[in-house]
Amino acid sequence: MNEHTPQRLIGESSALSDLLDQVSQVAPLNRPILVIGERGTGKELIAERLHFLSQRWQQPFLKVNCGALSDSLLDADLFGYEPGAFTGATRLHKGRFERAHEGTLFLDEMSNMSQAVQEKLLRLIEYGEFERLGGQTTLRVDVRIVAATNEHLPDLARKGRFRADLLDRLAFDVLTLPPLRARQDDILILAEHFGIQMSSELGWPMFPGFSDRVLEQLCQHPFRGNVRELKNAVERSLYRWNQPDKAIDHIVLDPFASPWQPGNREATPDLDDTLGFADQVARLEVLLLQRALDQNDRHQGRAAESLDLSYHQFRNLLRKHNLTTRQA
Structure with missing residues (x-):
């Protein structure tokens, strides 16, 4: 995959097809989009698809996990800072908004933003303007924002934990990703895809497939971690099986399962x-x-x-x- 190619979204279920149709319809529009879904459903892949199907596809696609940074670090990371803005700021740093100019910025776990950062983001969405930390010059950028969360933002807004006016600006349209349990037709397709990839990584001559017993187990499992959990289970099971010439007859869904767990x-x-x-x-x-x-x-x-x-x-x-x- 090169830098201008989105990762593939695997599946043939009607739930996924309906979502991808919605993505294709809204991608060309220069509007903010909210991507909502449980962990492991592929929110980042949808953000990539929105970018690469838009007129901005040759411009930068940057991403930041808002839940992984403290308020001050997130502020500096998004908006940049001037020399002397804080202890240790010895040079000018361009934030992600500047670096994503004319492209797309993906804000993952954006429900974790502080009220102060939300206020700066609101101004940027409304006017395209912001200042770096410690700066006095107003800068203008053209950035499309795709924001993602696994939270119910209207509830957070009612509780005062998320700005309602920012939610209004972000939610031009909302793409809600179906969990894997709503994509039953895709489970075995995905499992085979991950199995083929892992077989290649392990140096096997070919993917030997799954036994009927394992196929039934895969279809019955709830996969609360969605596609990510399925991928981990398939890859884990192949390397533990270590019999390239025999169909995988044991799927390791829970790596912690053991009667001898410490502390149990x-x-x-x-x-x-x-x-x-x-x-x-x-x-x-x-x-x-x-x-x-x-x-x-x-x-x-x-x-x-x-x-x-x-x-x-x-x-x-x-x-x-x-x-x-x-x-x-």
Whole structure:
């Protein structure tokens, strides 16, 4: 991919297609856009697509994570500063707005902005004007702003945590990204795409594919971390599988899943000297079964997977310990 090519958005679901149609429609307009979505849904990819489908595609596309910087650092990063503006400011620094002139600036996690920075941003959107920190000269820029958040900004505005007038300026249109659970048709397409990429990275001659069991697990998993979680799960599973000539038959969805996690007192129950070996093992089995169900919202398929058991093995253990009547 070169600097003038956006990353691909993978999928064929109607939810994704509808979103991309909306992106194509609004991209040519020189207006601010809000991109809303859960973590891992691809907000930055949508911002890139908005830029590269606009008339600004040959101009700079810059991005900043507003949640990763303190208020003072974010102010300096966005608007720049003059020598002497603060201790250590020995030279002129052009902020991202200046460097993004005639291009696009992507403001990620912008709900974390302080009220002071929000006020400066509001003025810039309205008039295209700002001053560097410590400066007295008013500068003008032409920058398209694409802002993203996983928060509900109207609620924050009602609570006084986000300026309502800034929200009005930013929300010329709002693109809401569907979570992966609303893109069921895309899960296996994405999984195969990430599998092929990881196979190449591992030096495998080809991607061996997934077993039917793993395909079913992928389709049933909620993927609260969305596409990013799916990508991590596929890549993790391939490198742990390490059998390039066999279809992947085990998917590692939770890298923390282990009965021996440090600090997990339930994982190592106290031994009872009055019980025999078989009874002690039975106690541990019950503990692991109940904990797996609790951690997976009582979903037996995901609970079985977290214990590296097949669904039928898991169900047999539930019957063995008379736990089936407790599962709703």
